[in-house]
Amino acid sequence: MLEVTGLVVRYGSIEAVRDCDLTFDTGTITAILGANGAGKSSLMKAISGLVPAAAGTIRIDGEDITALHAHRRARLGISHALEGRRLFHSMSVDENLRVAWEFRHRGNDFKTASDRVFERFPMLATRRKTPAGLLSGGQQQMVILSAALIHEPRYLLLDEPSLGLAPVIVQQIFAAISAVCRDSGTTIILSEHVAALALSVAHQAYVLKQGKVVRKGAASALAVDASLSAAYLGG
Amino acid sequence: MEFTLQLAFAGVCVGSAYALIAMGLSLTFWTTRTLNFGQGSLLMVGAVATVALLGAGVPAVAAVALAIALAGALMVVAERVAIRPLLKSGDSMGWVVSTLGFGLFLQGFVAKFYGSQAIAFPSLIFTSLDFVDVFGIQVSAQYLAVLTLSVALMVAMEIFLLRSAWGRAVRAVSHDADVAALAGIPVRRVVVLSFVASGALAGVAGVMVAQITGTVDPQFGFNLMVLGFVAAVFGGMGSIVGALVGGIALGVAEKLAGGFISTAFGDAVAFAILMAVLAIRPQGLFGRREMTKV
Ligand SMILES: Nc1ncnc2c1ncn2[C@@H]1O[C@H](COP(=O)(O)OP(=O)(O)OP(=O)(O)O)[C@@H](O)[C@H]1O
Numbered sequence: 001m002l003e004v005t006g007l008v009v010r011y012g013s014i015e016a017v018r019d020c021d022l023t024f025d026t027g028t029i030t031a032i033l034g035a036n037g038a039g040k041s042s043l044m045k046a047i048s049g050l051v052p053a054a055a056g057t058i059r060i061d062g063e064d065i066t067a068l069h070a071h072r073r074a075r076l077g078i079s080h081a082l083e084g085r086r087l088f089h090s091m092s093v094d095e096n097l098r099v100a101w102e103f104r105h106r107g108n109d110f111k112t113a114s115d116r117v118f119e120r121f122p123m124l125a126t127r128r129k130t131p132a133g134l135l136s137g138g139q140q141q142m143v144i145l146s147a148a149l150i151h152e153p154r155y156l157l158l159d160e161p162s163l164g165l166a167p168v169i170v171q172q173i174f175a176a177i178s179a180v181c182r183d184s185g186t187t188i189i190l191s192e193h194v195a196a197l198a199l200s201v202a203h204q205a206y207v208l209k210q211g212k213v214v215r216k217g218a219a220s221a222l223a224v225d226a227s228l229s230a231a232y233l234g235g
Numbered sequence: 236m237e238f239t240l241q242l243a244f245a246g247v248c249v250g251s252a253y254a255l256i257a258m259g260l261s262l263t264f265w266t267t268r269t270l271n272f273g274q275g276s277l278l279m280v281g282a283v284a285t286v287a288l289l290g291a292g293v294p295a296v297a298a299v300a301l302a303i304a305l306a307g308a309l310m311v312v313a314e315r316v317a318i319r320p321l322l323k324s325g326d327s328m329g330w331v332v333s334t335l336g337f338g339l340f341l342q343g344f345v346a347k348f349y350g351s352q353a354i355a356f357p358s359l360i361f362t363s364l365d366f367v368d369v370f371g372i373q374v375s376a377q378y379l380a381v382l383t384l385s386v387a388l389m390v391a392m393e394i395f396l397l398r399s400a401w402g403r404a405v406r407a408v409s410h411d412a413d414v415a416a417l418a419g420i421p422v423r424r425v426v427v428l429s430f431v432a433s434g435a436l437a438g439v440a441g442v443m444v445a446q447i448t449g450t451v452d453p454q455f456g457f458n459l460m461v462l463g464f465v466a467a468v469f470g471g472m473g474s475i476v477g478a479l480v481g482g483i484a485l486g487v488a489e490k491l492a493g494g495f496i497s498t499a500f501g502d503a504v505a506f507a508i509l510m511a512v513l514a515i516r517p518q519g520l521f522g523r524r525e526m527t528k529v
């Protein structure tokens with residue numbers, strides 16, 4: 001279980017996340033919804049350690065990780081795929097996976113780990129030697145997901161994985177996300193602009209507005225709540 | 236003809252040393268997006284420390300090794316005091332001033348103990364009178380040793396960057412430090428590693444160039460650093476092969492201009508070439524744009 005209590009994230013005088021409490025149960029998918037600038041990315045970066053928490057604590061399975069560097073949290077089993085499709089463009093698909101794997105694996109060899117990932121996304125297997133920068137947007141997103149999954153993380157943070165992708169690819173990506181949760185029991189936190197999409201795979205959801213949690217509940221309940229998008233998601 | 240070939244060969248050799256300097260500058264540029272203007276003084280420190288240790292009776296191999304280690308250690312200090320604090324405040328360009336200041340401090344420190352006059356640098360392996368016959372031209376053994384060592388170091392560096400976990404980590408941090416950290420890479424340690432390597436390379440280059448020129452003084456490193464910088468930019472700042480070709484082209488141009496026109500003219504030609512290359516290909520001859528993502 002991942003618990004966030006009283007979290008505050010500040011950039012200078014801007015408060016991006018204000019006193020947020022959230023819990024993420026093991027083996028579930030949680031959607032984080034909210035309009036532009038609501039603080040979704042900042043919340044996720046505070047969990048993975050890319051931005052410091054100005055106040056509050058972050059615990060995984062009871063252990064306080066608030067003071068740990070991002071690379072330490074990564075080794076504890078937190079994977080975070082950032083928004084904006086960030087990967088190592090000049091490195092091949094294989095190298096991207098290797099970099100993602102070699103500083104946090106536990107014993108198993110790279111070949112086994114990468115083969116397992118390619119089973120999930122067979123179309124990547126034929127592009128192993130291609131520089132990641134030359135792949136299509138959908139393929140890049142698959143590389144990012146694969147890199148995030150290659151060491152079998154306990155927690156997976158996905159920041160707007162659907163952004164800018166064709167509907168068919170989005171479906172594939174979301175199917176993969178559901179499958180990861182179901183097969184490996186990974187706890188997944190998913191931020192999205194498109195509420196309906198995220199709610200279709202999530203178990204529960206939080207809605208952020210101006211850095212505060214304004215709604216939370218079962219995904220199925222929020223999905224039928226017509227007032228949601230008008231009130232919080234900016235239309 | 237013989238004279239031209241000899242000049243060209245000397246140019247290739249000193250150019251390979253420029254390439255080594257360029258590689259040191261590039262390494263820390265990749266990991267921190269800063270240029271370490273203190274590097275010139277570390278070239279000088281490497282050479283001066285070698286002279287000092289030899290004078291104290293330390294055997295040559297140990298003296299050179301210690302001097303290189305000192306340059307590596309000083310580079311870590313440079314990162315700690317002149318770069319890291321200034322990167323905390325976002326877009327500050329303060330590192331230009333602070334790294335330059337660090338370099339000038341080292342110059343002043345050395346001048347305090349040795350004066351600002353040139354000190355003789357002893358012959359380590361070969362003397363300047365040793366010559367080897369290569370394809371019928373007489374080639375200075377010292378120059379040949381410099382070329383061999385530089386090329387070997389650059390090949391080793393390229394293999395390290397392409398094939399080893401820490402080499403990949405350097406490239407990953409260079410491209411996107413956030414994504415690298417999320418992959419479990421200890422970014423701070425990679426940065427420090429790059430500075431140690433950069434300092435050690437500066438130490439090696441300093442000793443090699445001092446060996447050729449035969450003297451060293453506190454200002455010794457500054458022009459060299461500028462030439463290394465030219466080689467790096469010429470080669471595209473992102474590639475080792477580029478730095479090597481850039482350094483060698485620069486060295487040859489400098490020596491030929493120096494030999495046929497006047498020694499003082501060598502640097503001027505080097506910079507004229509730099510400006511011409513940049514005007515035509517702003518990314519350098521071997522620029523990999525993605526390596527130097529802005
Ligand atoms: N590095 C930064 N420096 C300064 N302010 C920032 C920084 N990153 C985010 N912010 C500000 O913090 C607030 C929250 O931003 P954040 O990126 O967390 O929102 P978001 O919900 O992810 O938005 P989006 O849907 O556009 O991705 C915004 O007001 C934003 O301008």
Ligand SMILES: [Mg+2]
Pocket residue numbers: 040041042083159
């Ligand atoms: Mg965001």
